[in-house]
Amino acid sequence: MEPFIKPFHYNFIRGQVDLLTHQLTTVHDADVLEAVIYSAAQKIFDLLPVLTAEQEELLMHIRTAQAESDLIQYLEQLRPYVQPFPPISESQLRELFKKTKKLRIPPLQSIDFLKTTYVSWNDTGNKKKFLVYRLDGEWVGIESTYLPTIQKGICTICHQYSDVTLVSARTRQSADHYRAVGNYMCIDSDHCNEQVTDPSSLEKLLAKMK
Ligand SMILES: [Zn+2]
Incomplete structure (x- = not known):
């Protein structure tokens, strides 16, 4: 079976597993427990509606979980089927940001592509944030600036309450008219x-900025 779970799918499934782990220790009514496990499985199948019989069987294992160890094992079973971020080379990255002076790119081997939905790094000296994503079959690279002030807030990309900063990038309003638009984003893109x-x-944002 080929990898078919995207890193963000895996995050979603891990979130369901975390909830279930908590419920396994707090819910003692067997019927209620069965219902919460069923509901978690349903959410996972809603996330991945098109599956082969083999993929479905793998994901279905969550239905038989009875203890925390089963859930840990479930996540381990899924791990080999996570699809890494599409391969990109340093020269492709340089090409995306060819207008940037003194571009500093992190070593690609330092990136865990199995945990990557979008590639991003900060140039802390120049307070710049770079975002790279494969949007509709083509590479998109966005250079933005960020404020040094970090605050608690909701990130536009992951929608979690995190350490965020205001990130601004130019968006195209018309053929030759640009406007800077700011969004709060996690300062730590790995997180x-x-x-x-x-x-x-993220896709909506990049479509506006590219
Ligand atoms: Zn975030």
């Missing part, structure tokens, strides 16, 4: 990547 369960907000 954001571990929290994102749906890339649609």
